[in-house]
Amino acid sequence: xxxxxxxxxxxxxxxxxxxxxxxxxxxxxxxxxxxxxxxxxxxxxxxxxxxxxxxxxxxxxxxxxxxxxxxxxxxxxxxxxxxxxxxxxxxxxxxxxxxxxxxxxxxxxxxxxxxxxxxxxxxxxxxxxxxxxxxxxxxxxxxxxxxxxxxxxxxxxxxxxxxxxxxxxxxxxxxxxxxxxxxxxxxxxxxxxxxxxxxxxxxxxxxxxxxxxxxxxxxxxxxxxxxxxxxxxxxxxxxxxxxxxxxxxxxxxxxxxxxxxxxxxxxxxxxxxxxxxxxxxxxxxxxxxxxxxxxxxxxxxxxxxxxxxxxxxxxxxxxxxxxxxxxxxxxxxxxxxxxxxxxxxxxxxxxxxxxxxxxxxxxxxxxxxxxxxxxxxxxxxxxxxxxxxxxxxxxxxxxxxxxxxxxxxxxxxxxxxxx
Amino acid sequence: xxxxxxxxxxxxxxxxxxxxxxxxxxxxxxxxxxxxxxxxxxxxxxxxxxxxxxxxxxxxxxxxxxxxxxxxxxxxxxxxxxxxxxxxxxxxxxxxxxxxxxxxxxxxxxxxxxxxxxxxxxxxxxxxxxxxxxxxxxxxxxxxxxxxxxxxxxxxxxxxxxxxxxxxxxxxxxxxxxxxxxxxxxxxxxxxxxxxxxxxxxxxxxxxxxxxxxxxxxxxxxxxxxxxxxxxx
Ligand SMILES: Nc1ncnc2c1ncn2[C@@H]1O[C@H](COP(=O)(O)OP(=O)(O)O)[C@@H](O)[C@H]1O
Ligand SMILES: [Mg+2]
Numbered sequence: 217x218x219x220x221x222x223x224x225x226x227x228x229x230x231x232x233x234x235x236x237x238x239x240x241x242x243x244x245x246x247x248x249x250x251x252x253x254x255x256x257x258x259x260x261x262x263x264x265x266x267x268x269x270x271x272x273x274x275x276x277x278x279x280x281x282x283x284x285x286x287x288x289x290x291x292x293x294x295x296x297x298x299x300x301x302x303x304x305x306x307x308x309x310x311x312x313x314x315x316x317x318x319x320x321x322x323x324x325x326x327x328x329x330x331x332x333x334x335x336x337x338x339x340x341x342x343x344x345x346x347x348x349x350x351x352x353x354x355x356x357x358x359x360x361x362x363x364x365x366x367x368x369x370x371x372x373x374x375x376x377x378x379x380x381x382x383x384x385x386x387x388x389x390x391x392x393x394x395x396x397x398x399x400x401x402x403x404x405x406x407x408x409x410x411x412x413x414x415x416x417x418x419x420x421x422x423x424x425x426x427x428x429x430x431x432x433x434x435x436x437x438x439x440x441x442x443x444x445x446x447x448x449x450x451x452x453x454x455x456x457x458x459x460x461x462x463x464x465x466x467x468x469x470x471x472x473x474x475x476x477x478x479x480x481x482x483x484x485x486x487x488x489x490x491x492x493x494x495x496x497x498x499x500x501x502x503x504x505x506x507x508x509x510x511x512x513x514x515x516x517x518x519x520x521x522x523x524x525x526x527x528x529x530x531x532x533x534x535x536x537x538x539x540x541x542x543x544x545x546x547x548x549x550x551x552x553x554x555x556x557x558x559x560x561x562x563x564x565x566x567x568x569x570x571x572x573x574x575x576x577x578x579x580x581x582x583x584x585x586x587x588x589x590x591x592x593x594x595x596x597x598x599x600x601x602x603x604x605x606x607x608x609x610x611x612x613x614x615x616x617x618x619x620x621x622x623x624x625x626x627x628x629x630x631x632x633x634x635x
Numbered sequence: 636x637x638x639x640x641x642x643x644x645x646x647x648x649x650x651x652x653x654x655x656x657x658x659x660x661x662x663x664x665x666x667x668x669x670x671x672x673x674x675x676x677x678x679x680x681x682x683x684x685x686x687x688x689x690x691x692x693x694x695x696x697x698x699x700x701x702x703x704x705x706x707x708x709x710x711x712x713x714x715x716x717x718x719x720x721x722x723x724x725x726x727x728x729x730x731x732x733x734x735x736x737x738x739x740x741x742x743x744x745x746x747x748x749x750x751x752x753x754x755x756x757x758x759x760x761x762x763x764x765x766x767x768x769x770x771x772x773x774x775x776x777x778x779x780x781x782x783x784x785x786x787x788x789x790x791x792x793x794x795x796x797x798x799x800x801x802x803x804x805x806x807x808x809x810x811x812x813x814x815x816x817x818x819x820x821x822x823x824x825x826x827x828x829x830x831x832x833x834x835x836x837x838x839x840x841x842x843x844x845x846x847x848x849x850x851x852x853x854x855x856x857x858x859x860x861x862x863x864x865x866x867x868x
């Protein structure tokens with residue numbers, strides 16, 4: 217192949233600027249769509265897989281890893297059973313355990329889950345690459361009836377600091393049993409994280425115990441017959457839903473996990489959050505792969521424009537090809553000229569598409585991270601490079617058919633093409 | 636001894652599914668000679684030029700161009716011979732439409748290192764040589780950088796002649812290059828082409844159905860006389 221062909225291909229395309237531009241635009245849009253889907257897919261997967269990080273073990277009543285993860289972290293579904301306070305204390309005092317954060321679920325506020333926990337939650341719950349929960353306004357809850365709400369709760373319900381909210385027993389928008397005599401005051405609002413924390417109302421374990429004191433339906437975690445008169449801070453639950461555990465040394469994780477799983481005093485399960493998250497992703501990731509397939513198809517449709525753009529002019533260009541042959545071009549040169557044109561169109565389409573996508577990411581990224589705590593990287597990376605290379609090569613494949621036709625024409629026509 | 640520009644022996648050619656178009660026992664163009672080949676349209680003149688140019692593979696018989704055989708089994712070799720040693724001028728639509736006059740003239744250099752080397756040996760660079768040739772062929776300065784499609788037919792033919800001549804080929808074949816020109820343009824075109832060829836010692840095989848042009852050339856050959864296929868048809 218000769219370098220002259222590249223400049224010929226370029227000039228030939230420039231000569232057909234309108235139809236070439238349209239084809240390039242089609243490919244560019246399909247590439248931009250593909251990159252958008254890819255970028256969002258990557259970010260969703262990343263943010264999903266780091267919904268909880270830096271926690272070494274999640275402990276709950278005996279159940280499957282995914283189930284435990286679903287109810288303890290994603291607040292989906294209900295636990296099969298609780299963990300007794302005794303078991304919790306056993307874990308908390310086990311050697312190598314650096315910290316524990318108990319979680320008590322079961323109540324809700326207008327459809328949002330109430331998470332009873334300790335202030336340690338704000339210190340130890342991490343997401344993404346070891347990112348801390350950030351207080352957008354206010355502070356963590358203290359001893360009294362104070363609540364911290366996630367970003368989405370605050371946004372959707374229009375809450376600000378100082379608002380008073382009522383907690384309901386059970387979950388769901390409409391609850392038959394409201395702890396109507398127990399107002400909680402919002403003292404903190406969290407910044408968006410893109411995790412289920414955004415949709416949580418966080419209160420102290422003691423306060424949740426207090427409102428359940430004397431509650432006798434049996435569905436709520438029961439308090440150890442403490443009354444209001446004893447003072448809320450003394451209330452200790454007899455059980456919690458799950459425990460987040462952090463260890464001094466990561467090498468001890470597996471042995472502690474084994475100990476907990478084989479503990480005879482109570483049927484418990486300990487799961488590694490990272491492992492459970494990727495197991496869960498394998499289930500929910502199906503949709504993601506469907507998106508991928510669709511966006512690949514869109515690119516293929518875009519590339520089909522190359523066939524149209526090159527095939528349409530082929531008959532009018534027979535003369536041009538005969539001239540090239542006459543000045544010394546090989547039949548294979550005619551073939552490669554068409555291939556080069558196809559590659560150039562595909563390359564330009566990919567390039568423009570990447571520019572469009574990058575611009576789009578730059579515009580959207582601040583919105584997404586401000587509102588949803590969702591990190592959308594802007595700078596083009598390996599994906600873009602792969603798309604650029606991959607599309608240029610695929611463009612050549614799409615050029616094969618018109619190129620082969622041009623080659624055949626050139627061989628049949630010889631010098632005596634009739635006009 | 637220099638080889639003849641064209642030497643044909645026992646050439647037969649039939650297009651697929653048709654009666655034989657050509658059956659030529661002997662035909663020769665001497666080195667530097669200008670030959671006028673005449674024949675009615677449809678008689679196989681273009682077919683013959685395609686074979687000589689090596690674009691159409693020889694079916695039977697032998698063609699040598701400037702001493703080199705145009706072998707049916709060696710398309711690349713034929714392409715290389717054409718690229719470096721042959722100039723071709725068509726009846727019309729000679730130019731690549733999206734290139735300007737100078738760029739069109741430079742095309743053969745891009746496909747042939749030998750043509751570039753010959754220019755270098757004469758200490759000339761491509762674009763300057765292209766412009767020089769175009770000026771010699773009376774293309775005005777403004778038209779040098781005009782797109783091929785913006786040139787008149789007469790100008791296009793002169794650009795085609797410059798392109799055929801650049802880099803000093805041993806043979807120029809012209810397929811009715813003047814049939815789209817009016818009388819005065821036709822005469823001046825032939826005169827210029829002849830002059831360029833003779834000063835360089837380039838052989839010229841000029842094909843036409845128009846007998847009246849014969850006087851310009853060294854020798855006239857009637858295709859009907861050398862082609863046995865045409866007689867019976
Ligand atoms: N590329 C081709 N494929 C098939 N048949 C051809 C081709 N070129 C010419 N012919 C046929 O060969 C015969 C001679 O044509 P041609 O060589 O173009 O004659 P001329 O140039 O003398 O007018 C015609 O019958 C024509 O149809
Ligand atoms: Mg003809």
